[in-house]
Amino acid sequence: MSVPRAGRPRALNEPRWVRGLLIGTALAFLGFFLFVPLVLVFYEAFKDGVATYLAAIREPVALAAVRLTLLVAFIAVPVNFLFGLAAAWAIAKFRFRGKNVLITLIDLPFSVSPVISGMMFVLLFGAHGFFGPWLQSHDLKIIFAVPGIVLATMFVTSPMVARELIPLMQAQGSDEEEAALTLGASGWQTFFRVSLPKIRWGLLYGVVLCNARAMGEFGAVSVVSGHVRGLTNTMPLHVEILYNEYQFSAAFAVASLLALLALVTLAIKSAIEWRTGR
Amino acid sequence: MSRHLRGGSPLPGFGLALGFTLLYLGLMVMIPLSTVFLKTATMTWSQFWAAVAGPRALAAYRLSLGASFIAASINVLFGLLVAWVLERYSFPGRRLIDAFVDLPFALPTAVAGIALATVYAKNGWMGRWLDPLGIQVAYTPLGVVVALTFIGLPFVVRTVQPVLADLDPEVEEAAASLGAGRWQTFRRVILPELVPAAVTGFVLAFARALGEYGSVIFIAGNMPMRSEITPLLIMIKLEQYDYAGATAIAMVFLIASFSLLFLINFLAWRRNKRLRAAEGS
């Protein structure tokens, strides 16, 4: 079943049985942890038939959740795209003091517990938060409304693009940009004609992952959403609600949409990798 | 910005890029984070100490740290294996499985949690086989480990893979020609090369696992002192209107994550510097 990768001398390969064992163990591990749960989502979604499935995702409340999720991603992803680009440019192309601290700060939202992320925005904008009284006197709603959900999502997904770009741009160096500048190109011309094409796949890759995370965020959004049906429920929250209403097939149906999104994300990602010849 | 600050690079846009970065970080990250510290500052020392060092909080830290550590260790072990298999062997479906490794990044955590709880419950697809063996996964600390392993799975694979791909085959050949067995070559030659990447992957998986909430609450059982993770404890404090208590625990956790991240960024920076020095000489 397994053949060594081409071009490797015999001495550098393991005996056949070792290869088989290693591949088998790796696949079993991935199977138990990744594949079985994924299959289960689709199995449960279609258990009661296609009609139930379609009914579940065509329900107005479900559609409202889909719309909200798309809206949130539509705002959060482009903003983080710009942020990631700016941060990577500053960090990869220039040398300055405190760069390590800056990189760590960029990474930080990634490891802040989603619950804490949501809580911070309640502390800021909640009725008893730091800006709460001011917001109330101006009748502005952030928490328990769409802006709060967008903010929490932006916080959680802010490192995604930057993380992808920083190592890439660091590895590429800036020789080509310097050459373009010497040849008389303006700063923006250099950026658009030289730098962007070099990183476009990495950028797209970051955007795709950022989007997946933005659409799937649960913990942080759960704290700031208020769970109003048809208004402030995103898809992951809607899954939880259906699950709590004993509508398991419907819950898994909406979950399967999110899982499908994950699979599409992975497909785009692989296409990018294939294209860039990794 | 003055010239010497930007390290002599002739490229434009430093001010704009760094300015925007700092502005965004300030608004989106620093101000929200500062609320945690400001709210905690409203407590007295004894209140703070009682909140962050009470037996229930300590038990939650223990579980969060312990389960994250075990999950990250499992991920190092199997991550190395998966990276090795994907990089070194070819077999049908290899590309597909390679893409598949990133699933935990893309799958919403709540979906993962519900799916894992269903699979590993006593009457689930996996639990049904494990239960007669006396192994209970769902609703035990073991379930927490399973969920955290799922969440952190891609990190080690993705940090180790590129290093493995870049390994110079000549070194291995040399080891083989000197009479080293395959296992010896792996342990003495290949593994040391992989250790830094594996450590980075470990810390990333560990940091991610510490904060995880969505996937864990569905499978954990949530027993105080036994299977209650720290983020859940924070959530419980919130629901009791105990904001200061929640932020105090959150602060302890934030400092821990920041230190961990700073550590890996520092390690990566030091390694790069050493590599550059080696290349320069």
Place this chain on the structure above:
Amino acid sequence: MMKTPFLLRLFVLTLGLASAAGPAMAQVKLLNVSYDPTRELYQDVNGAFAKYWKGKTGQDVAVQQSHGGSGKQARSVIDGLEADVVTLALAYDVDAVANSGLTPKNWQTRLPNNSSPYTSTIVFLVRKGNPKKIKDWDDLVKPGVAVISPNPKTSGGARWNYLAAWGWAQKKYGSEAKARDFVSRLYKNVPILDTGARGATVTFVERGIGDVLIAWENEALLAVREMGEKGAFQVVAPSSSILAEPPVAVVDKVANKHKTAAVAKAYLEYLYTPEGQEIAARHFYRPRNDAVAARYAKQFPQVTLFTIDQVFGGWTRAQKTHFDDGGVFDQIYGAGR
């Protein structure tokens, strides 16, 4: 910029979907912030009330729903979730809303029956044929009986469960110390503390864990109907239990701001009308209205009920003694400070 046409199309598509019109605008909107097990109840109530209100005033009213753990929902309202009315699991949570100044502290006297239009109690749900022979509270502490009940720290329903067990034990054994001992033995038999009442039901019914679920009577009856295919579950009523009074209240500050105070009040009063009571009874809540209660008497088991005021001196005291940090519940789990 460098976006590929595909990505561009995707974004345009997203924008189109996102900006597509939401649900049709109704003339009046109410937000009812409620707790977990009332989802089905209020879905029916909202439809019926909309018809009633339209007939009475000619005005369209759309009631929006938010559900979650009772404490979490109260916190959301305090933090600014603009609920016109709250319908929560226990008075303590509405008190918390009142303490933040959103509604007067005398809210409980503004509607009949302590502002709870329907009541419930705490019963047991067991598996088919009752294999562990669960009859009353003392059967729950027997060795080898696994009891499912949610975490009283996060679930309002779980607090009722806890207090029901305590109240029974105090009456039976005659002292607080013995009641405490009984409750701590009871929780030794609880293998999983879910965060909410709904989660606990799912654990018991779907996951097949535990021998008995302590639950709201309405949840237990609903579970028997919704999920007990071929009678897989049955309800067992203990000899005595607590009278659970889930309260409702208008959140004055929000309702005044939205100019919905009148319709919000009418909405809650509608719950006391024969039609409202009928809907509540259909969803297995015990109605206050005698005529409706008589009609549905058969579906509710006979249980001697005691109130929280009789045994615990009200919610504020019960909360402080039992559920606050370092309280009796924490001490049971060895987590007291």
